[in-house]
Amino acid sequence: MDVPFTSPAPREHHRRRIVPGITLATPTRKVIVVPATSTGRKGRVRHPVCELIATRRIAKGWSQCELATKLHAMSGNDSVTREEVSRWERGKRIPGPYWRQWLSNALDTSCHELELAAAVARNHRRCQDD
Template sequence: MSGEAAVVARDSVPIGRLIRSVRHERGLTQYQLADELVLASGNESLGRGEVSRWERGKRVPGPYWQRHLSRVLELPPDELRAAARTAKQLRWRQ
């Protein structure tokens, strides 16, 4: 599967599921991802609890954290934005 096809396949996935999937692919725990995001951003306000809320769909990371997630998880920013839109649409339907 080409990289372009992989983006299309994950395009309709909510951001929480995308974060969890890529975190697992990279062999990271929620604690480790939170630590990586703190290092990348210089913002110590993030912890494992927030990563958990993102992954469970309780919260959607905003543009600030999406930028750092893109770098840490090596995901295209457009893919994260699309996944965030999907998550918000699913929340509105409930």
Template structure:
């Protein structure tokens, strides 16, 4: 059985998952922020916050992960695994393979 740090190698980081899913839906960062604000009724999310998530500067909290799942039509467990992988990577998990 693989330990959690070894699993990081096999799991996409949340920054990668959010960016790829957003682009696949044809959304800009601003459009995703607006979609999240409209869906959640919470106007506090901005394009800048989406950018921080996608650059790996911040990991969206549980509240925004729930709305990201709904807005980007992603399975909750996939987004949660991606968030865990990002946290482990920040804490010195194994180096990620270069994605080119």
């Protein structure tokens, strides 16, 4: 008696919650950018701070650990770690004014651009909470 071939049930993969504005990159997967943008008064697209930090860091070819090390060297403050950079890039936390100043120096971007990006991230959070 022939038994029809059935494929095994698909495995349940652990899926990370993808937050808009995150850049995901791993050695085995291609880079994925989940867009979360806002349009400013003049019609320019504004990106949240998590996306801005990740794209600027990747453009410089730095790892999260390297960015944390550079921030530590520049500021003299050892409270920033790779884990904190990861939280910023995943949108779990928004860097405060102190770290935004140092990030602007490290990533060669203006403080104003980081302030606007932080405002977009805060607005995005408020919209998710409603």
